[in-house]
Amino acid sequence: xxxxxxRALELIKRGTVDLIEEEELIKKLEKSxxxxxxxxxxxxxxxxxxxxxxxxxxxxxxxxxxxxxxxxVYFLIGDFTAMIGDPTGRSExxxxxxxxxxxxxxxxxxxxxxxxxxxxxxxxxxxxxxxSKMTAEDM
Numbered sequence: 001x002x003x004x005x006x007r008a009l010e011l012i013k014r015g016t017v018d019l020i021e022e023e024e025l026i027k028k029l030e031k032s033x034x035x036x037x038x039x040x041x042x043x044x045x046x047x048x049x050x051x052x053x054x055x056x057x058x059x060x061x062x063x064x065x066x067x068x069x070x071x072x073v074y075f076l077i078g079d080f081t082a083m084i085g086d087p088t089g090r091s092e093x094x095x096x097x098x099x100x101x102x103x104x105x106x107x108x109x110x111x112x113x114x115x116x117x118x119x120x121x122x123x124x125x126x127x128x129x130x131x132s133k134m135t136a137e138d139m
Contacts, residue, residue: 001026001030002033004033005026005029005030005033008029008069009022009025009026009029011065011068011069012025012062012065012066012069015058015062016062032071038070038071038072039066039071039072040071040072040074041063041066041071041072041073041074042073042074042076042125043059043060043063043074043075043076044076044077044078044081044127045075045076045077045078045109046077046078046081046082047077047078047079047082047102047103047105047106047108047109048082048097048102048105049105050104050105050108051108051112052109052112052113057116060113060116060117061116063075063116063117064116064117064118067117067118067121067122072121072123073117073121073122073123074122074123074124074125075109075113075117075122075123075124075125076125076126076127077106077109077110077124077125077126077127078127079099079102079103079106079126079127079128080126080127080128080131080132081127081131082097082102082105083096083097083098083099083102084096106126110124
């Protein structure tokens with residue numbers, strides 16, 4: 001493993017509890033550097049409130065580290081899942097929001113996220129781009 005991969009791996013592992021298998025990550029990094037193609041790092045956030053909270057900054061800072069290593073970051077806004085009250089990780093469902101409420105919250109997310117992430121190296125994606133096309137049977 002070359003020094004560039006070692007340095008990247010150390011940075012990525014710093015402050016993390018769970019990762020994909022280290023050997024798999026090393027292979028992905030080696031392939032990325034060999035081919036000159038960045039990894040695509042994605043994380044999703046449902047805009048159920050107007051503000052990102054302190055807990056979000058942990059993941060956002062890790063995403064920034066990937067940007068600093070030259071990788072692509074996708075900030076996924078869960079506008080579709082926010083409207084239906086996705087209960088993932090909760091013991092009760094969240095109340096559904098209107099599309100207008102979700103988009104207003106998403107607007108503030110975009111303003112706030114760039115206090116950490118580099119806007120030139122960040123792609124904003126909305127999950128409604130593909131989820132709204134699905135039928136109930138598809139889900």
